[in-house]
Amino acid sequence: MIKFLDLQAQYASIKPEIDEAIQSVLNESSFIGGPHVATFEAAFAEFQGAEHCVGVGNGTDAIEIALEALGLPAGSEVIVQANSFIASSEAITRAGHRVVFADVDPDTYLLDLEDVAARITSKTAAIVVVHLYGRPANMAEVKALASAHNLRIIEDSAQAHGAEHQGQRVGAIGDIGTFSFYPGKNLGAYGDGGAIVTNDADLARRCRMIANHGRTDKYLHEFEGRNSRLDGLQAAILTVKLxxxxxxxxxxxxxxxxxxxxxxxxxxxxxxxxxxxxxxxxxxxxxxxxxxxxxxxxxxxxxxxxxxxxxxxxxxxxxxxxxxxxxxxxxxxxxxxxxxxxxxxxxxxxxxxxxxxxxxxxxxxxxxxx
Ligand SMILES: Cc1ncc(COP(=O)(O)O)c(C=O)c1O
The missing domain is CATH 3.90.1150.10 (Aspartate Aminotransferase, domain 1)
Structure with a gap:
């Protein structure tokens, strides 16, 4: 029988490892934060070739938090492709910016960069590049366009764990990259989960704080953030799957x-x-x-x-x-x-x-x- 997705078969193929990982989270009660999250963040950063990884609640929050951490002027225009899952654009609005759509290239289904160039105005601050279907965008061309217009690049890599552009894993080729661990993704959790990767330590620190109530310490909040954290169970499961x-x-x-x-x-x-x-x-x-x-x-x-x-x-x-x-x-x-x-x-x-x-x-x- 042919299935579109078979999470039961995947679980069966790695059951002892998964069961053991879940049991250890239960034994330790390390449900929020803790060693499993730290271990996964380090492993995923290494896998993606990024210096930093911040686990968050899901792939939609990841884009929103990444945009917020970039500190773009309020109401900036952010360009995104016309065909994607709505999270790619929704997060732009939620982060207080304006969604500007550009068309897709019919050969790749990714951003048509000529159309992007035509949409850049004095208010454009960033491009959300979606590696749709798992196909890596031509990041060399995206970066050339972005640097010519002083734009920041967010890579929505929710469908592209492990994809590579010219030998480099996607995610941290631009300024900041986001991932979803929705169960059906190439790397899926057993619930919601997401991550942000970047090579910029300051951006990573801001993402971590935004995702955890603007905390610098347990009872100290530098600013108002939100609650969007990868939990211990998901992190332990993802560490086994990675x-x-x-x-x-x-x-x-x-x-x-x-x-x-x-x-x-x-x-x-x-x-x-x-x-x-x-x-x-x-x-x-x-x-x-x-x-x-x-x-x-x-x-x-x-x-x-x-x-x-x-x-x-x-x-x-x-x-x-x-x-x-x-x-x-x-x-x-x-x-x-x-x-x-x-x-x-x-x-x-x-x-x-x-x-x-x-x-x-x-x-x-x-x-x-x-
Ligand atoms: C391209 C794309 N971006 C963002 C997301 C959002 O991820 P999540 O469902 O974890 O919020 C998804 C998946 O659902 C997606 O396919």
């Missing part, structure tokens, strides 16, 4: 290359572009584009093959942004909403299963009797 992540991402890449080979050159079907030499895709999602999306979804569903839609309504077409002047209806991202379909991908699948899925997709497009 050493498996590279292997899991390799499997995702094996499945992606099977899909890529078997689904090449089909009329009416657009595959995601391969990443450039030297980059590593984390393949959180494998997203196809076709004008026959709904028919394909139904066809696969009838065969017991689940699919996803990421995302069926672009941010720029959401009611939440009906008053946002930058949300243009002629965005490529808006048209994609009806065409995107995600095939199953994950370490729970075998390459044989990927062949099976691909064969059914190919038959749908090429076999009149399918």
């Amino acid at each position: 050493p498996h992540l590279d292997r899991w991402i390799d499997r995702r890449n094996d499945i992606a290359s099977t899909y890529r080979t078997e689904l090449a050159d089909i009329d009416g079907l657009t595959l995601p572009n391969d990443v450039p030499e030297g980059d590593r895709h984390a393949y959180h999602l494998f997203v196809l584009r076709t004008s026959r999306r709904d028919e394909l979804v139904e066809h696969l569903s009838n065969l017991g093959i689940p699919t996803g839609k990421h995302y069926p309504v672009a941010l720029t077409a959401q009611p939440a942004y009906s008053q946002n002047e930058s949300a243009r209806s002629d965005f490529v991202a808006n048209a994609h909403g009806a065409q995107l379909v995600s095939l199953p991908i994950g370490e729970h699948l075998t390459v044989d299963q990927a062949h099976e899925v691909a064969a059914h997709v190919r038959a749908f497009f090429t076999d009149a009797t399918a």
Whole structure:
């Protein structure tokens, strides 16, 4: 049976380690803060090649806290791509800034940097770069654009743990990067969780304080912050999973290359572009584009093959942004909403299963009797 996500199979594959980690948190009652959080933060910083990691409550808070820590002027314009999960833009508004959408590049589904350049004004202070679907953005180009206009870079890496741009893990290539450990992510907790990474010690310190009531000490608060902390249980679980992540991402890449080979050159079907030499895709999602999306979804569903839609309504077409002047209806991202379909991908699948899925997709497009 082919599943889109199989957290039970993942748990079964590492059960003794997970059970032991949970038991030790229970034995120590180290529920908030404590050694498990510190251990995970150090391990994740090292994994991502960042100097600092601050665990927070979830990936949405991570973006909001990162933006706040950057200390941008209130009401600044922050540019973000038109297709993402709403957290990428929601956090900008929550942090007291204005969301300015830029279109996506139809080849990568990431920010179209020419469109970004066209949207920069004297009020633009930052860019939220989303490594959507686990694909690393071209950070060299993003950095060149940002430094030409004195903009800060936040990397929303919620879908891209382990992705690399030219040998460097995403997250701390820009000023600050954010991660989600929502259970279905490539690195998922058993509840909500998130993290911020940066190479800037002062930014890391401010994030930590914002996430913990502006504390400098237990009863001393330098400013008003909030409560957004990664808890001990999640940290212990994530510490167990982290050493498996590279292997899991390799499997995702094996499945992606099977899909890529078997689904090449089909009329009416657009595959995601391969990443450039030297980059590593984390393949959180494998997203196809076709004008026959709904028919394909139904066809696969009838065969017991689940699919996803990421995302069926672009941010720029959401009611939440009906008053946002930058949300243009002629965005490529808006048209994609009806065409995107995600095939199953994950370490729970075998390459044989990927062949099976691909064969059914190919038959749908090429076999009149399918
Ligand atoms: C691109 C992106 N950004 C941010 C988030 C927010 O993460 P969380 O659900 O942990 O708040 C998610 C995931 O849900 C996401 O996919």
